[in-house]
Amino acid sequence: MKNMFQRILVPLDGSRLAESALPAAAYLSGTFGVPVTLFHVMERRAPEEIHGERHLTDPEEAGTYLAEVAVRAFSSDTPVERHVHIAEADDVARSIAEHAGELGSDLIVMCTHGRGGLRGWMFGRIAQQVVGLGATPVLLVHPDGTGRSRTYSCKRMLVALDGNPDHEEGLTVAAGFAKICGAELRLIMAVHLVDTLSGEQAATAKILPRATHALLDLAAQEAKEYLNRHVTALRSEGFPATAEVRRGDPPTVIVDIAERTRADLIVLGTHGKTGMDAFWSGSATPDVAKRSAVSLLLVPVRNR
Numbered sequence: 411m412k413n414m415f416q417r418i419l420v421p422l423d424g425s426r427l428a429e430s431a432l433p434a435a436a437y438l439s440g441t442f443g444v445p446v447t448l449f450h451v452m453e454r455r456a457p458e459e460i461h462g463e464r465h466l467t468d469p470e471e472a473g474t475y476l477a478e479v480a481v482r483a484f485s486s487d488t489p490v491e492r493h494v495h496i497a498e499a500d501d502v503a504r505s506i507a508e509h510a511g512e513l514g515s516d517l518i519v520m521c522t523h524g525r526g527g528l529r530g531w532m533f534g535r536i537a538q539q540v541v542g543l544g545a546t547p548v549l550l551v552h553p554d555g556t557g558r559s560r561t562y563s564c565k566r567m568l569v570a571l572d573g574n575p576d577h578e579e580g581l582t583v584a585a586g587f588a589k590i591c592g593a594e595l596r597l598i599m600a601v602h603l604v605d606t607l608s609g610e611q612a613a614t615a616k617i618l619p620r621a622t623h624a625l626l627d628l629a630a631q632e633a634k635e636y637l638n639r640h641v642t643a644l645r646s647e648g649f650p651a652t653a654e655v656r657r658g659d660p661p662t663v664i665v666d667i668a669e670r671t672r673a674d675l676i677v678l679g680t681h682g683k684t685g686m687d688a689f690w691s692g693s694a695t696p697d698v699a700k701r702s703a704v705s706l707l708l709v710p711v712r713n714r
Contacts, residue, residue: 419513421506429483502536566593567593637655
């Protein structure tokens with residue numbers, strides 16, 4: 411399988427929190443054998459501090475910083491380019507998404523958030539908007555509890571599916587990752603229990619409990635058959651792949667399986683919209699991001 415990733419983009423704001431993405435970028439650039447572009451956008455009306463540190467507000471200072479990071483975070487044989495977007499931007503997320511295309515990047519690696527709801531890199535804001543505004547997969551890396559970088563590897567991948575063919579683009583990208591990294595693929599689906607349903611479905615379940623139970627049991631059986639078809643196809647191509655269907659709340663199921671299997675990466679497909687309700691399974695993606703320390707690979711998908 412041809413490597414589908416040819417260049418990695420790493421947005422940085424000068425903070426140690428944002429630098430939490432660097433170990434993953436270094437690992438993947440070395441594993442994939444592709445160059446990295448370190449990127450900083452000058453923000454209009456930028457705050458004096460970001461994440462409790464002085465913000466980079468001078469283009470020359472930003473260029474010097476990116477040059478220092480290139481030497482510090484990457485091996486000497488890794489091609490590292492640097493780009494400072496000098497024109498001040500009102501919309502940082504849009505600038506990142508647009509530059510991914512302009513600079514030929516097909517994977518964006520960035521930090522999710524730290525403790526205390528730190529400004530600008532919270533999942534659901536910059537990172538979520540970058541996913542929604544572009545067509546480039548985004549790898550979201552969690553810092554550790556102190557805001558420092560984590561050692562990165564990618565040997566066990568969890569691919570969450572929901573049976574929607576649109577979201578299978580996430581599986582395609584995951585297979586590309588797994589082929590290059592030599593990773594195991596575990597496909598999972600969560601099927602609700604009656605007591606984990608919400609909204610209209612929960613109301614219907616109260617009126618028709620037996621019918622709802624029967625429908626959910628049928629959905630679980632169909633989910634097993636659906637995943638088994640994908641596993642059979644993956645194994646025929648040489649991938650070590652397994653499948654698991656669990657009953658319960660989707661975010662809880664995903665986080666529990668990720669912890670139990672010691673997954674290095676969770677792969678999720680997401681629609682190209684910026685609203686929090688645009689993610690598949692309602693709030694599954696932001697909930698997983700908040701509750702799990704496992705890296706997330708978010709793959710933008712478009713309705714066919």
